[in-house]
Amino acid sequence: MPKVTINGQIYEAEKGRTIIQVADEVGVQIPRYCYHPDIGIDGSCRMCLVEVKGAPKLVPSCATPIADNMEVRTTTERVHQAVRYAMEFLLLHHPIDCPVCDQSGECWLQDYYMAHAGHDSRYPLGQKTRRKKAFDLGPLVKLDQERCILCTRCVRFTRNVTKTNEIQVFSRGHNSEIGVFEDKPLTNPYSGNVVDVCPVGALTSADFRFKVRVWFLKGTPSVCGGCSTGCNLRIDHSARAVGGGIPGYTATDGEIYRTVGRRNVDVNKSWLCDEGRLSFHSLQRWPRLRYAMVAGEQKSAAELIPEIHQRFESIRAQHGDNAVAALGSAENTNEALFLMKKYFKGHVDFRLGKEVELYQQREDELLRRLDKHANTRGALDLGLDRSRLNGFHGARELAERKEIRAMWISFHPQLVGDDSPEIIADLKQLIGSLEFSVLSTTHDFDWARSASILLPMAAWSEEKGTFTNYAGRVQVTNRAVMPPGDAQPLHVYMSELLKLSGIEAASNPSVVFEWISSEVPAYTGMSYDAIGLLGQAAVQTPEEVLR
């Protein structure tokens, strides 16, 4: 392997990698606008110039492959000067829009100006070139041509990643500008990513625009709950999710404002689909269930749990263990489903429709998959498809034959798309044919009111736990905001029930996962620490699971 010296320190790196890639890996900061690890090299911004011993001129580090015994310097006066001049050119016609610009606070122009330039503009403010401002490129993206620095990240994204080629550079020289053809707006299902890759405020999200300034936000790393791909993302929510702030008078009410793709080379690179990106809005589609309900009356969930346990126990005593079963959801975490399996002694299923057939099938070539549940694979790994319930329809038949008399049903609506109306109708029938039914759900659905006991459940982004994606990769989904009212995560309810039945079960998901890893063969040797931010592949290969 070639040896490279960067700022006097010798590193070994793979052949064929560029200087900036090696620098990123070893933690040497090189400023850049046009270089993005997932969209290919352009070399147009001239910000990443570095000094290489023997080269007569400075070289762009994003486009220069390393060679053996190369000596790179990134901190010399010559490099600083080059970056300063590049910044001055980039800012020459840049408008002073920072007060109204959505990017300010996370703008790379602001950051690099403060770090590397710090000059006074030599160009009169009134003579800056005016261009078209704030117009739609597509339903999700707005463009401001004045702010654009022509790094062409967005152009290369549509060319290399989605291969739809909507965004182009028009005109030449000083007149060149980014745009789309009038009859071909930016409508591809991954259009939101161009906002993420834009280093300046030229491309802004129509959905997030002007909702809140970014410095009020706190980012929580998490995993998308929209489909079985399990894309890594960052949930940006108001900073005081846990208490604090004056409700209604500060922007700190524990609200999610946007989600941004988080780089994970093994799952989603840096991308998110638009459906998944906007899926957090779907939690607001119906009113949330805030308190437990029994026959239309508000009750305290904590007081109801012993009551529920007693009912289940008396039915078990009367009709045997088989008469009590549970229906999980493929949107529940591994921890919740595992504890559920323990409490209901294996009589647990999760299949509402065709999740198992669909969870590995692609919807398109990039990310999206047809199964819109996040944790189908996790439920399969826990063995929830092997009970005698045989899916949701099997459970219904058993309930109609009075072989099952009491059931806990957990229902989390799909974050992307709608649950099919047949499933809802069937769930209602199932509840009707049961002697005693507990429905833990996230929203206050009309159809759910017929259940004996209605419990509020924490939704995606309100609980900590693990999801297993289609390929068996275990990833942590984090709590970003607090659940509304009395709502609790399902694994908390389950650990309470297990404690009542005499089994010591922790309510802390990381402790529950230790239990899982000791019992489930696919997760042997895993822990929350080992999973970390980027997830960890399970022991099985995907071929083994395709049955």
Next chain:
Amino acid sequence: MTPVKGGYAVDVPVINVSAQARRENATVWSTLRGFAVTLRHLFTSLFKGDTPTIYYPEQTRPYSERFRGTHILTVRNDGSLKCVACYMCATICPAECIYIEAGEHPNPEIEKYPLRFDIDMMRCIYCGFCVDACPEEAIIMSREHHQSVYERNETIYGIEKLMERPGIDAKGPGYRPNRPMAEAKIFNKAEQKECAFPSVLEERHPAVLYESMIRRRQ
């Protein structure tokens, strides 16, 4: 200076209190002198009318041009709000009393404007940081400080009340660091009223003299 035990410096000037007291002790003479001062003021105020009393609230003391009273939202020449909802004031505000909701302006040159701009005057500590932070001079302070209301929620001022209210007219603008007062148009009135001292007071009035003295010192 060498610190001695206990940390005090040694060569601090020492005042001999008892000697001073002996010099100034009360005698008949100094008592009479005190009465004379009192009587002189009594008679001058009785017969010459030269009294420093201000008949508040009919008369008020002149407030400084940098007085930090309740806020004013300034307007452009066409009468629309200058504020672009950049949240700088809400960010800097140590009392967290400013609440803004931004909206998309139909004019792409302006782009952003506040749909809601509330200041909770009960939370506000009148530090003037919002005025310092504002990049557009859209928020300034007035010299108004009376806030008598019947309901507590009336102290939350919305856009309308921050733009225009009777109090601003009477007292005029206060703290605004960037520009001399006469230059800018403050509220959508055709003319900005001269906010001078109350007309009852004469130029030689002590309050006026005090004000001019302070200005000279500046």
